[in-house]
Amino acid sequence: MNANAENRNGLLRVSDLRTYLDVPSGVIKAVDGVSLEVNRKEAVALVGESGSGKSMTALTIIRLQPVVARILSGEILLNDVDLLTLDTASMCDLRGTEIAMVFQDPMTYLNPVMRAGAQVAEVVLEHQEVSKGEARSQVLDAFERVGIPSPQRVYDSYPHQLSGGMRQRVLIAMAISCRPSLLIADEPTTALDVTIQAQIMDLLAHLREELQNALFLITHDIGLVAEHCDRIYIMYAGQIVEHADTFTLFAEPKHPYTEGLLRSTLSPDKRVEVFETIEGQVPNPTDMPSGCRFHPRCPHVKDVCREESPPSLDLGEGRMVACWLYE
Amino acid sequence: MAGDYPLLRYSVRRILQAVPLVFWVIIINFTIIHLAPGDPAIYLASVTEATPEAYAELRKEFGLDKPLYVQMGIYLWKLLHLDLGYSTWHNSPVLGVIIDRLPATMLLMATAFSIASLMGVVLGVIASRYSYSVGDHLATLASLAGYSMPIFWLGQLLILFFALYLDWLPSQGMYSMRGVEPGWPAVLDVLKHLLLPAITYATYHMTLVFRITRGKMQETLAQDFILTAKSKGLNERRVLYRHALRNALLPVVTVIGINFAYVMAGSVFTETVFGWPGMGRLIFESITARDYPMILGIFLVVSMMIMLANLITDILYALIDPRVAYN
Amino acid sequence: MERRKVRFGSAAIFLVLAAVLVLTHIPGSAWAQKRGGTLVIGLEADPGHFNLIVKPGTTVQVPAVNIYNKLITLDFDLNPKPELAKSWEVKDGGKTLVFHLRKGVKFHDGKEMTSEDVKFSLEKCLPYNPRSRVFWKPVAEKVEAPDKYTIVVRLKKPFAPLLTVMGVIFGGPAIYPKHLWKDHVGSRKAFLNAPYSKKPVGTGPFMLKEYKKGSHVRLVRNPNYWNAPKPYADELVIRFVSDANTRLIALEKGEIDYLRAALIPWDQAARLKKNPKLVVLDKGGEATGQVEFMLLNMRRPITGNVKVRQAIAYALDKNQISQLATGGTAKVADGIMHSAMKWAHKGSFAQYKQDLKMANRLLDEAGYPMRGGKRFSLTVTWAKGRGFEGLAAEVIKQQLKKVGIDIKIESFDRAATLKKVYINHDFDIMMQFFTTGPDPKISVTRVYDRNNIGSANFNNAPSYINVGVQRLLDAEWQIPDVKKRGAAWRQIVDMVAADAPVIPLFETPFVHTHSAKWADVVTRPYCAYCTREDAYQK
Numbered sequence A: 001m002n003a004n005a006e007n008r009n010g011l012l013r014v015s016d017l018r019t020y021l022d023v024p025s026g027v028i029k030a031v032d033g034v035s036l037e038v039n040r041k042e043a044v045a046l047v048g049e050s051g052s053g054k055s056m057t058a059l060t061i062i063r064l065q066p067v068v069a070r071i072l073s074g075e076i077l078l079n080d081v082d083l084l085t086l087d088t089a090s091m092c093d094l095r096g097t098e099i100a101m102v103f104q105d106p107m108t109y110l111n112p113v114m115r116a117g118a119q120v121a122e123v124v125l126e127h128q129e130v131s132k133g134e135a136r137s138q139v140l141d142a143f144e145r146v147g148i149p150s151p152q153r154v155y156d157s158y159p160h161q162l163s164g165g166m167r168q169r170v171l172i173a174m175a176i177s178c179r180p181s182l183l184i185a186d187e188p189t190t191a192l193d194v195t196i197q198a199q200i201m202d203l204l205a206h207l208r209e210e211l212q213n214a215l216f217l218i219t220h221d222i223g224l225v226a227e228h229c230d231r232i233y234i235m236y237a238g239q240i241v242e243h244a245d246t247f248t249l250f251a252e253p254k255h256p257y258t259e260g261l262l263r264s265t266l267s268p269d270k271r272v273e274v275f276e277t278i279e280g281q282v283p284n285p286t287d288m289p290s291g292c293r294f295h296p297r298c299p300h301v302k303d304v305c306r307e308e309s310p311p312s313l314d315l316g317e318g319r320m321v322a323c324w325l326y327e
Numbered sequence B: 001m002a003g004d005y006p007l008l009r010y011s012v013r014r015i016l017q018a019v020p021l022v023f024w025v026i027i028i029n030f031t032i033i034h035l036a037p038g039d040p041a042i043y044l045a046s047v048t049e050a051t052p053e054a055y056a057e058l059r060k061e062f063g064l065d066k067p068l069y070v071q072m073g074i075y076l077w078k079l080l081h082l083d084l085g086y087s088t089w090h091n092s093p094v095l096g097v098i099i100d101r102l103p104a105t106m107l108l109m110a111t112a113f114s115i116a117s118l119m120g121v122v123l124g125v126i127a128s129r130y131s132y133s134v135g136d137h138l139a140t141l142a143s144l145a146g147y148s149m150p151i152f153w154l155g156q157l158l159i160l161f162f163a164l165y166l167d168w169l170p171s172q173g174m175y176s177m178r179g180v181e182p183g184w185p186a187v188l189d190v191l192k193h194l195l196l197p198a199i200t201y202a203t204y205h206m207t208l209v210f211r212i213t214r215g216k217m218q219e220t221l222a223q224d225f226i227l228t229a230k231s232k233g234l235n236e237r238r239v240l241y242r243h244a245l246r247n248a249l250l251p252v253v254t255v256i257g258i259n260f261a262y263v264m265a266g267s268v269f270t271e272t273v274f275g276w277p278g279m280g281r282l283i284f285e286s287i288t289a290r291d292y293p294m295i296l297g298i299f300l301v302v303s304m305m306i307m308l309a310n311l312i313t314d315i316l317y318a319l320i321d322p323r324v325a326y327n
Numbered sequence C: 001m002e003r004r005k006v007r008f009g010s011a012a013i014f015l016v017l018a019a020v021l022v023l024t025h026i027p028g029s030a031w032a033q034k035r036g037g038t039l040v041i042g043l044e045a046d047p048g049h050f051n052l053i054v055k056p057g058t059t060v061q062v063p064a065v066n067i068y069n070k071l072i073t074l075d076f077d078l079n080p081k082p083e084l085a086k087s088w089e090v091k092d093g094g095k096t097l098v099f100h101l102r103k104g105v106k107f108h109d110g111k112e113m114t115s116e117d118v119k120f121s122l123e124k125c126l127p128y129n130p131r132s133r134v135f136w137k138p139v140a141e142k143v144e145a146p147d148k149y150t151i152v153v154r155l156k157k158p159f160a161p162l163l164t165v166m167g168v169i170f171g172g173p174a175i176y177p178k179h180l181w182k183d184h185v186g187s188r189k190a191f192l193n194a195p196y197s198k199k200p201v202g203t204g205p206f207m208l209k210e211y212k213k214g215s216h217v218r219l220v221r222n223p224n225y226w227n228a229p230k231p232y233a234d235e236l237v238i239r240f241v242s243d244a245n246t247r248l249i250a251l252e253k254g255e256i257d258y259l260r261a262a263l264i265p266w267d268q269a270a271r272l273k274k275n276p277k278l279v280v281l282d283k284g285g286e287a288t289g290q291v292e293f294m295l296l297n298m299r300r301p302i303t304g305n306v307k308v309r310q311a312i313a314y315a316l317d318k319n320q321i322s323q324l325a326t327g328g329t330a331k332v333a334d335g336i337m338h339s340a341m342k343w344a345h346k347g348s349f350a351q352y353k354q355d356l357k358m359a360n361r362l363l364d365e366a367g368y369p370m371r372g373g374k375r376f377s378l379t380v381t382w383a384k385g386r387g388f389e390g391l392a393a394e395v396i397k398q399q400l401k402k403v404g405i406d407i408k409i410e411s412f413d414r415a416a417t418l419k420k421v422y423i424n425h426d427f428d429i430m431m432q433f434f435t436t437g438p439d440p441k442i443s444v445t446r447v448y449d450r451n452n453i454g455s456a457n458f459n460n461a462p463s464y465i466n467v468g469v470q471r472l473l474d475a476e477w478q479i480p481d482v483k484k485r486g487a488a489w490r491q492i493v494d495m496v497a498a499d500a501p502v503i504p505l506f507e508t509p510f511v512h513t514h515s516a517k518w519a520d521v522v523t524r525p526y527c528a529y530c531t532r533e534d535a536y537q538k
């Protein structure tokens, strides 16, 4: 608690979070000692290949991790309150109001048999003491805010009658309808067309200005975050391997994995999957390599890397890296 | 004109499509029934210990001396004039006898069907919520038992326990034969008689609805939009009933509709065990008496009811699922 | 004063004692019959209507016998007793029957019943009754109504069984009101379509009040019944319950007060007897007189040998057979007809008692010496459906083993078995029960009549021919005098016993069960068709 006192801007502070999944083939250490921070009004990115545990980190933060998940350790402080100690009802009260989440695939994350407007109004009605008419007008407001051209029509439409971009806007409207202080967006553009992707990213940035919320953006596409985020966490195989402000990270990546990621974005075809440009495969989640988890793919691998996992090194000015190269 | 009512137009078309189907049902029923050993004349002659001449007279009276195709032609011709024929056993117009018996079956069926559907769905939802808990396993086992238990056996078990051993309820029939005042006491008396057959009748059906609801709920709960609903801060009940159930209900409704045929079949056993004066027992008695016109009439009415049930199922489906278009 | 008091006291004590004695020692009938109550009878199916004329099956009869009357009825010894006819005379050596009707008997609609109605019922209705006409058609010539209360039936030739037959509903017609039916005669259809099929009007103890399709029929007391104060029950409800188990439960629970014999499985009788709320009785089967037999095929070389047949009869322990096959409820049969027909059933020939020495000697004489504990093999056939016949066959197998007869048992479905036995003569021994009442002419003759061989089911399966027996069979039914006719039958019984084409085993039980709250529920020798006018609540 004392630590937070010095950072009055602190909103979310996750420390040493471990979320393990019990699956038939063993235990997946999906989130394995993650610490991160998001300040008020700040935009922070969590970047890593698919399967690295980004979504699991986000889900654990709003405590919607799957039933097979076990949280072994950690603290999730939101406004100095440890979410892991809250009862279910209080957690429900926070969801949608303090933390809201936008998911990856607008096709599947909307209820197919409920009208779009009703799905959004539900959040308002759940958290605010308002009449149905009031809720409706709030929703139409939110629709306008997220740039839905004909809010009335969309309100009464079913998801299958809307385009992908429109659906994602509905999901975003849903997330901001109660003006949360933290918006978690988990790959919000991955399922969309390239042109729409940019629109949605702009929308998120624009909304942040308007609503003054913090944005925790999760993506596997490091190119996407450059213009929108203040700081970046790089995640690999359940762990944070590097952290820096955006400018520094792009200018001067430290971790070999970050280097690889950046190389892939610089390649002409941005849409090439990351793991194709970094040699080798994401490790088997139930059977992680010993030592540094990146070592089978690392071009700079040393002997110690295979034996011992590298410590998280504080490089000053908020920079962090976990790699034997900087010991 | 009907263009403005797609549902109406759809229903009319479906009913028209059913006409040739009904025709074939009649032809097949007619043939099967007439090819089965025995005939109404033999039965009547045997219960009255009639002489061979009397038997021949009966055959002639029932038109059984004519070739089968002629008999069928006569039957169809009468049917065209909405004449279902004359019961050989009851010696009344078939339609009249069926109409006499229909209310009792309707009462039993509506009660059992609603109990079964409602309980099956609610229990299925609860079981899906507590998936793979001890309670869920027990419920699944019980439902399997209920599903595979013959109605005859279950009915008799209930009679032995509740009617004979505990002496709480009447063992059979629809009315008490002694000392019931008209008005409310009479209504109450019927309800008392209704309870055991309704439970028996409902059990098979309920276990089926339960199992399907549970399965579909589990599937639905694993879907993405459930995560959205939870992230909105909805409490668990809302998530289960408003979001999951509405989606899971679609296949459940179909199953309930399709099972209507089995429900009709179940009525034969239930009504026979409980001496319930409905159509089910009428079928049993008519088959015993080889009352051809009666059997044919009942089968016709039942197949039309089943088709109607299927139509209602489809319409319900369309009402629940906005994605269905009537084409 | 003092002495009178004492005397009065002792008189009172004596009276009370007497009353207790009477009450405890004389069953049923000693109770004062009082009116009241609803008697509920279980029936296996909805009759559909109450037209006794054309559909005299059980389901119609059970309600209808309470709505209609016949001319005469029978007591438990199968003697004719007055019903609508208060007396009768047999004249012209049996060719003329004169019935004197009760006066002032009213139909339910208030019209008086007269000889016109009886004549109408005999002439116009009876020919359409598929059961009754079998007895009437060959013998009846003319029915006359010389006055309002007299009926004269003229026969082509004497027919001695007629009076007995008229006492049972399937033989004698019920009396229908001519004024209602006269425009609905002439065909089965006409009768059926008459409104009185479903709204019966008779002279009987009860009147139709309510018919709930598929559920029950409710009859109420006929307030003008000629046999007042009967009926004692205010109401009679006949309730349709098709499932056998449910029926029994309803009986035990008191939702049904009476189930007739056909609806009580014998194996349940012992259990029901233990229930203090129920009364189990074995009577009312006299008119049907069912007897279980072994039929021996006289066309086969072994069973064709009279010594073998007699030996089998001597080898059997009928007591054990009836005990084991029916759970001890049956009475051993001692002739080819039921003992209820006292006037005819017993000859002078002592029936076969178990005598293994005699059996062995007869088998030796027949030329089948014992070799290694065995003489020969025979097959016993029984038709599926009556489990007790299968049980009896097993017991017989064990018993005949002792005299070296090896029995194989076979069983097929009913239709197949009947064809095999009665038409194709393809059997050694068949287990079969026959109705033998209410008169031997009706149901015994057919089994021993040489003209019946191979003609139809339940006729002369053994292919029995005995000229002496045949002569008696052809003549006995025209003898109007019961004593002489009885003598003829006793002779037939003896002759058949000596030839042993069949071996009577036991009289099949006839267990009715009714609620202990009721008495006199069964007062006629034909249970299903018994009127319930005598039944009263204790």
Ligand SMILES: Nc1ncnc2c1ncn2[C@@H]1O[C@H](COP(=O)(O)OP(=O)(O)O)[C@@H](O)[C@H]1O
Pocket (backbone or CB within 6 Å): A021, A023, A028, A030, A048, A049, A050, A051, A052, A053, A054, A055, A056, A057, A066, A068, A285
């Ligand atoms: N519901 C689940 N059950 C089992 N394993 C899961 C589940 N969800 C995710 N995982 C596993 O956890 C690991 C991390 O997944 P995730 O957080 O979705 O990665 P990311 O979002 O970075 O692509 C992966 O190995 C994935 O297979």
Ligand code: SF4
Pocket (backbone or CB within 6 Å): A255, A256, A257, A292, A293, A294, A295, A296, A298, A299, A300, A301, A302, A305, A310, A322, A323, A324, A325
């Ligand atoms: S610790 Fe070793 S293996 Fe891991 S990234 Fe650094 S150099 Fe590569």
Ligand SMILES: [Mg+2]
Pocket (backbone or CB within 6 Å): A051, A054, A055, A056, A186, A187
């Ligand atoms: Mg993810």
